[in-house]
Amino acid sequence: MNKVQENLFNLVLEIDDICTKYDVEYYLAGGTALGTVRNHRFLPWDDDVDLYITRDNWNKLRNVIETEDNVVPEGRTFVYNGNTKYYNNPIVRYTDNTTTAIYKSQALPGKACGQHIEFLIMDPMPTGEEEIQEYIKYLRIYTELMSPYFVVNKNLSLDEWKEHYKLYEKYCDRVDSEGEDKVLKELEDKLLYFSTEECVEFCMRWGIQILRYRKEHLGTPRLENFEGNLLPVAEQSECIFRIAYGDSWMYVPDYEEQIVHNAFQDIEIPFSEYTDLYLDKINRDSVFEKYKINKRSNARAFYNRRKIDSLIAKEKVFVQSQHITKNIEGKEDFLR
Known part of the structure; x- marks a missing residue:
């Protein structure tokens, strides 16, 4: 693991502790799950972590965050549409406030600008x-x-x-x-x-790409070795990889197909030291x-x-x- 991955890994373990304590189911997702199942570690080029969470489990976690005390460790914040002004995003972020990872689309909210874990909410679909x-x-x-x-x-x-x-x-x-x-x-x-009990498929609440998984694909989380720790992936992860990445999901992609992100990153400095330089100098309502x-x-x-x-x-x-x-x-x- 490089330094960015080490920090992200610690954030995943924090999430796992919270979800275990409050009986919330989640699954490693995207490249994180792919690296876990295929290599039992981060993909070498990976610079983020995605998690799947069903709508019911997100509602349970959100209720815990908003009603219980001392759920979130010091220096961490859950950021989502509904608790953060200008954060117009269907994805939930668990953010490390002691680091920096600023995307252009998140510069205005100024609250989700640290290293983070993204929760991708899976909503039940009609039949x-x-x-x-x-x-x-x-x-x-x-x-x-x-x-x-x-x-x-x-x-x-x-x-x-x-x-x-x-x-x-x-x-x-x-x-x-x-x-x-x-x-x-x-x-x-x-x-x-639509309800989980009645649905056959889940759809990711995202929009950029419509990813649909059958209910049994997510199923009961199964534990896989990820960087020496047992963490949950979807019960039928291989079916999910085939839908998301095609039949060649087991192969390591060529360099130009390796997905990296365009955030401004600084693992040593809190993002507030950057956002404070501009947020109080602009009229955010007007900019929005x-x-x-x-x-x-x-x-x-x-x-x-x-x-x-x-x-x-x-x-x-x-x-x-x-x-x-x-x-x-x-x-x-x-x-x-």
Whole structure:
């Protein structure tokens, strides 16, 4: 483990202590779970830790955080939408306040800017296919409206984006006329209506990528060796890896496919020493409103930007194919 990973590992052990004490189930997720099952350690390039938690278990943990004393160790904070102004993110963060990891999209809240563990909430989905597609449609709108900092659903195809943007624009008009809180509450009522007992699948409350897992994939947490400690992963983790990473999940990816993050990191200095330099010099309410305006402009221009990128890529493919054809002409025997 490098220094960043050592600190993240200690945060995981703290989370495990809290969840064990209060009977809250969670699972190592993403690259953390992959490294645990495949190598029993961090992936060498890994610089973050993700956890899955079902909605029921998050509600239980949230209730403990908000009603019990001395749950969270000194120098740590749970940050989530609902307890932190300007933190418009469906992901919960357990933050180490004695370190720094600042992402552009979290610079304004200024409270989730340390090394952190991310809880990815898994919500029960409806069961019918039409209902599932309706659910996904509104989940995308919900996450798009919630975050003013960047375009969330940027992985959609161009045709999907056209439909998504049409509905997003309609909901933006409703936000302007009815208020953001009311519209988001209405969407939450649509999305958080389904129960764990009745569902067949869970869906990650994220938006950037729609990841759906069957209830039995998460199942009862199974313990795996992670850096010398037994920690929980999903019961059918291998099925989850296949959905998230494809059939090649057992193979170590090439360098350019190794996912690292673009945070400004400082393991030695509390993030407040950085955030204090700018937070008291700006009007955060005003900046937040300008973020929203900028987000709508970016969403409006997104289709044309993607279209141009696609045309450029197509031309590059054409030019390269001409080079390849020219270079192999007359060399059939050599190629054979």
